[in-house]
Amino acid sequence: MGKLLKMEMLVVYFLTIVVFCITSSVTVPKSKKLKILFIGNSYTYTHEMPCIFEKIAKLKGKDVYVDSNTKGGCSLKEHCERDDMYEALRSEKWDLVVIQGYSREFIVSDKKIDIDSKPYIDKIIKAAKASNEKVKFAFYMTWAYKNGYHENESSNTSKKMIDRIAHGYEYLSKGYNIPVVPVGLVWQQMEDKNELNLYQRDRAHPSIYGSYAAACTFYASIFNESPEGVRTREIRKKKEAYIQKEVAAYLGY
16 A cells, blocks of 8 residues: 655645645635535434534634535445535535545445546536635545455455555545545554444444544544544543544554
8 A cells, every 4th residue: 555645735834634645735825714525425424523523623723614415325426416415515615525435435446446436526526626626625535344345255354345445545546636534544443452342233334433533533634733632522531532542643643
């Protein structure tokens, strides 16, 4: 896997977002509120993860406005069939649009990604740029199922599945020069330590701890600093501090 690099954004000061292989610089007016839209499915909306991210950012003194447009179980193709997604993209001049694919969408071959996913990423990018030509994008790398996906031999364990997911997002990152927020890799590190249960009973969707870890990863990736030190009261204090520390350690803060 390619080395993690960073994309710089200037919002009051330089912000960065973690990427795999590509560095690109973005300049945003210093006084401007950072407007972020999440497009995704239940991996985004469970426990209102974007709201947790926004709460962390505001407690850290960041001037942000966060919204989301989501529908459970949707692939990128299915998102692009929803009129309300386009309405959300038109509703603001977004500075950053976060794109999250279906949980198994990128465990396939690069060729299948080219056919089944890229045309719809193109549509999302085009629609967002119609409202703000300078809008930037980030891919939300999701996590593996706790026991992998048994209908696919290359993903039939958690380790195999996260490797496939990471490869798929890295492939997209290289092709689009768009950064990846590595939530799935942070999850894998935390799962290996087995201190918290990040999953719901279905062993796929996030528990509140999993959603909180995702929110912290977005904060650290976008603002290039540790999420440590805030108290959101979304979870117990010790668990909140533990997750913040794990995210910071993985991302090098």
